[in-house]
Amino acid sequence: MGKFVTLKQLASQLQLSHTTVSRALRDHPRISPATKLRVKQLASQLGYVPNVQMMHQGQTRYIGVIVPDITIFFYAKIIETLQSLLSEAGYTLLLFNTQESETLERQAVRSCIEHRVAGVVAAISSSTKTHRHFEDLLQHEIPLVFYDRVVNFLPVPKIIADDYRASYQATQYLLEHGCHCIAHVTASIHLNNSNNRLYGFMDALKESNLEVNENLIHYYEMEPQSIEDFLRKTLHKYPQLDGITVFNDYVANIVVNVLLKFGKRIPEDISVFGFSDEPIASYMNPRLSSVQQIAPKMARLSAQKLLAIIQQEEPMESEKIVIHQDLVIRESTQS
CATH class of the missing domain: 3.40.50.2300 (Response regulator)
Structure with a gap:
């Protein structure tokens, strides 16, 4: 496949902005005739074909x-x-x-x-x-x-x-309703959405003058057994655990099932908050608090x-x- 001439390359050669070149090619009234001519001449010389023209050609x-x-x-x-x-x-x-x-x-x-x-x-x-x-x-x-x-x-x-704000508010909700020791289950450190949810959780704790304890943060890597291992270790070391926020509802369901297996009552012993309000949230027992589906x-x-x-x-x-x-x-x- 040959190399396509891009709008960015045209703009660079002409020393014009991307927006100006795009408008000149479309005969925008705010672009001067001289600029339109310069842009179209170079576009023709380099064989530039806008996407919209290629689309009209059925390609x-x-x-x-x-x-x-x-x-x-x-x-x-x-x-x-x-x-x-x-x-x-x-x-x-x-x-x-x-x-x-x-x-x-x-x-x-x-x-x-x-x-x-x-x-x-x-x-x-x-x-x-x-x-x-x-x-x-x-x-x-x-x-x-x-x-x-x-x-x-x-x-x-x-x-x-707005994952940061939603996670912050979910954590604040738990704090305002009696939770004092809250864990968080997050996902890959390479994902913006799970990172933003983690930061929202951490900042809510800080603003309530609570320590952010790394031992209470679990990075989930698609292995359900890791949830059981994390909760077993956490409950042994922190028996006062009374809240957990989770980066999505599917993993929150795993968290709830493990807690029930360990004999914990939800929410009497531990409150659990999910994210994204998947259909599973409404069918769980107890039904899962979550963040709106968008x-x-x-x-x-x-x-x-x-x-x-x-x-x-x-x-x-x-x-x-x-x-x-x-x-x-x-x-x-x-x-």
Whole structure:
């Protein structure tokens, strides 16, 4: 495959901004005739073909959607909403389930490049440690929007939840309802969302003049047995444990089952707070307190942003859209 000339390269050679070049190519009235001529002459000389023109030629009717785990309800709702919105706009989804594998994620990005998709909507896997493959995507001038799990340093739009604030509020709720010794189960240190939930938990403790005890923080790596090992050790060393916040509802369910196995009453002995309000939260016994499900809104904003970039209504640039989440209080926490 030959190397594509990108809008970024045009802007660099012309010493103009990305936005100015994009507008000049679209005959925007705010761009002077002289600038439009310079831009179009160089674009013609270098063989630049905007995505929107290639789409009209029938070459880019696909949008790549990269999800970390299709079996999780949150991501299933993301796919469902994207499918509906992007199909209405005339696109077909190429769906890639990375199964939390960086290798499969790299293969997905390569496939998107080879198919010259119109754009990509992506959330990174829990095992992703390097991000060169996404940089390659941008080098081919394929529009990219991250959602939920993002690469912060890349200059693209990111649609995320206010995980820090929600975790802070969930921890505060436990503190305000009698908890004094609270543990936290988090995920990979390479994920922005689990890190933000961890930071929210820690700051809530600090603001209540409570020590952040590293022994009460567990980094979950997709191994359920580790939860039982962590809780057995923690309850032995800290019998006063009376609260646990967990980075998602599926792992919170494991936590609850282990606590019940150990003879603990929920919430009388230990309150448990989950995250993302998955369907399982309503069917657990006791029903799980959690943080509001926002997948449809996140998918809708991601689709709208990507379509605006593809249609060159907006430039592709660094932007962070943060979605507020409410607490959903049920029977797994003291009230």
